[in-house]
Amino acid sequence: MSLAAVVLVVVATVSIGTFGLRLSRTTSDFYVASRTVSPLWNASAIGGEYLSAASFLGIAGLILAYGADMLWLPVGWTGGYLVLLVLVSAPLRRSGAYTLPDFAEARLESMRVRRAASVLVVLIGWFYLMPQFQSAGLVLRTLTGAPVWAGGLLVAVVVVVNVLSGGMRSITFVQAFQYWLKLTALAVPVIFLLLAWRGDGMPGITDQQWLVPLAGTREHPVYATYSVILATFLGTMGLPHVLVRFYTNPDGRAARRTTLVVLGLLGAFYLLPALYGALGRIYAPDLLVSGHGDAVVLTLPERVVGGALGDLLGALVTGGAFAAFLSTSSGLTVSVAGVIAQDILHGGVRSFRVATVLAVAMPLMLATMARALPVADVVGLAFAVAASTFCPLLVLGIWWRRLTDAGALAGLLVSGGLACTAVMWTIVSGPLRGWPGVLLAQPAAWTVPIAFGVMVVVSLLTPGRVPAGVARTMVRLHAPETLDVDRGDWHPRGGA
Amino acid sequence: MNDDDTPPAVEPTAPPGERSESSDAEGPRAYPHPEEPSKRDEPPSGARQSNRVLVTSPRTRAATRPRHPGTREIDEQTGLGEVYMRSLIRSQLRLALSVCVAVTGVIGGLPALFLLAPGLGDLRLLGVPLPWLLLAVLIYPLFVVCAWWYVRQAERVEQDFAELVDHR
Incomplete structure (x- = not known):
């Protein structure tokens, strides 16, 4: 039954994707859906793309394991959009950039900063894709007993086929569909779970350590909490697949309104994982012993509701999980491939195709090599890298005229290097004990201040390198579109 | 043009x-x-x-x-x-920072509150421990209200600016 749901989601995704095929022809269609997407579609698409395996499966798993402290993850993943809304949404849309490297080039007029940004986009994308493939492997293994790499490979192939056949246009529709599918797939079963729980006489949770914040079993919970908050609130704006979505808004004002809708959609979704985590604590504490916390969402319906209905609900959540793998992976793949195609290959539709395969192959390999960490933890690391590189680049670039190319480059290299090292260490060789372990597993609290500090100090030391066109760029970023002013003649590369 | x-x-x-x-x-x-x-x-x-x-x-x-x-x-x-551009950017930045300060106050304050007053964790409203009620439910509508307010204010700033600059 669950396997049938997986097949259904895959077929639906591919067919909706191919349906959009005839609509996408030119290069700019391929990348950004020709900017003809309406705000609600766009917000649903942002939500659909954003809610990954980490949100769908991972949060509930971590809450099951560690309790109240983990509630900060979904809070931060939503709150990140609030910070994004107030600090970057409208100016970013007005910049006209498709990708983060585009923004870096437009603002700082430097190819070197552009290239550094490209490398970081690819790295963040890979760190984010890897856990998606790993979770797909785990889910398919629990369903069929297939080897762990099989699920990742399945997701990778579907994503490549889908991206290559439809490009961004179809992806927008696929993503919007995926949001509502994911919401339904968590919301419907939870109703039956709560009914069954009431039928049981509403058993409570007595474990105080689990219920109360900062009392859990993780080391240095106060530092870890603040570091997670920093990484998630500031990292969202720096994720490669988020910016492309903003380009599909017609103007800066629409970008703001879309973000507002996104906040509502995400808030609605994130009410659910905590319920799964808490119910899991009551009904499936054994998952912790076996180390399969990430499977709690998939396990509960069968275990608590049971019977044919339990099977059906189980199939629904499994389908939703695959929707999560496919949607996030597609969005990331489009973004990473776009950057590889434009900045490493020579651009155009053919390069985009080659780049798509490259974008997926590397994290697929990583997924088979790396240790199995909780999916939400690994995604959190991608946020930490984004927060310590693109967040300062965007915030300073938009609001501070005196940012120079040298300052931006130094900040990206120093803090991006530190954050990536911490992430690789955690993924490959595993957490250390004590302070070093916590600092490496939650690097944002020290790498974000370093990033801002380096960018500001180096910029102040190189005042002669302030870009010549900064005044015009500021007009472009901040003047509302209703005004007829000269916004400069910069255009993103690869655009029509 | x-x-x-x-x-x-x-x-x-x-x-x-x-x-x-x-x-x-x-x-x-x-x-x-x-x-x-x-x-x-x-x-x-x-x-x-x-x-x-x-x-x-x-x-x-x-x-x-x-x-x-x-x-x-x-x-x-x-x-x-x-001067026009700087005033626009300054008022937009002031608006953005005021939201950020409010968010920082609430979000940054909560862990400190839980740390300093661990007794709060035992408080229950409708059977739900207070931290859970705050972090798992109430904070999301708060975000939406903040965002809604910000969008209105930002659009007003832009409209005022357009009227100032584009007087025809």
């Missing part, structure tokens, strides 16, 4: 004033050659009649030059244009 369809010469102009003068005085600072051969620097009234050239002394021209909309000040990056 649309200099062709709105000749500044016939425009009813805004308050008499020091503005245009001061901007002309400061112009060279940002843009050393205001007479460079770009379209918008053509003499205002003779834009279309290609063979006729208005010959005046620079002083006379500065004095009789009609006050043009702020969009042109911005395009020519005059001192006044810079």
Whole structure:
């Protein structure tokens, strides 16, 4: 039954994707859906793309394991959009950039900063894709007993086929569909779970350590909490697949309104994982012993509701999980491939195709090599890298005229290097004990201040390198579109 | 860009004033050659009649030059244009930072609160421990309300700016 749901989601995704095929022809269609997407579609698409395996499966798993402290993850993943809304949404849309490297080039007029940004986009994308493939492997293994790499490979192939056949246009529709599918797939079963729980006489949770914040079993919970908050609130704006979505808004004002809708959609979704985590604590504490916390969402319906209905609900959540793998992976793949195609290959539709395969192959390999960490933890690391590189680049670039190319480059290299090292260490060789372990597993609290500090100090030391066109760029970023002013003649590369 | 369809010469102009003068005085600072051969620097009234050239002394021209909309000040990056842009950016930044400060207060304050007053964790409302009620439920509508307020304010700032600059 669950396997049938997986097949259904895959077929639906591919067919909706191919349906959009005839609509996408030119290069700019391929990348950004020709900017003809309406705000609600766009917000649903942002939500659909954003809610990954980490949100769908991972949060509930971590809450099951560690309790109240983990509630900060979904809070931060939503709150990140609030910070994004107030600090970057409208100016970013007005910049006209498709990708983060585009923004870096437009603002700082430097190819070197552009290239550094490209490398970081690819790295963040890979760190984010890897856990998606790993979770797909785990889910398919629990369903069929297939080897762990099989699920990742399945997701990778579907994503490549889908991206290559439809490009961004179809992806927008696929993503919007995926949001509502994911919401339904968590919301419907939870109703039956709560009914069954009431039928049981509403058993409570007595474990105080689990219920109360900062009392859990993780080391240095106060530092870890603040570091997670920093990484998630500031990292969202720096994720490669988020910016492309903003380009599909017609103007800066629409970008703001879309973000507002996104906040509502995400808030609605994130009410659910905590319920799964808490119910899991009551009904499936054994998952912790076996180390399969990430499977709690998939396990509960069968275990608590049971019977044919339990099977059906189980199939629904499994389908939703695959929707999560496919949607996030597609969005990331489009973004990473776009950057590889434009900045490493020579651009155009053919390069985009080659780049798509490259974008997926590397994290697929990583997924088979790396240790199995909780999916939400690994995604959190991608946020930490984004927060310590693109967040300062965007915030300073938009609001501070005196940012120079040298300052931006130094900040990206120093803090991006530190954050990536911490992430690789955690993924490959595993957490250390004590302070070093916590600092490496939650690097944002020290790498974000370093990033801002380096960018500001180096910029102040190189005042002669302030870009010549900064005044015009500021007009472009901040003047509302209703005004007829000269916004400069910069255009993103690869655009029509 | 649309200099062709709105000749500044016939425009009813805004308050008499020091503005245009001061901007002309400061112009060279940002843009050393205001007479460079770009379209918008053509003499205002003779834009279309290609063979006729208005010959005046620079002083006379500065004095009789009609006050043009702020969009042109911005395009020519005059001192006044810079002032316009800086004021827009400053008010948008102030708005954004006020939201950020509020969010930082609430979000940054909660863990500190839980740390300093561990007893809060035992409080229950409707059977749900207070931290769970706050973090798993109430904070999401709070985000949406903040965002809604911000979007309204930001659009108002932009509208005010457009009216200030684009007075026609």
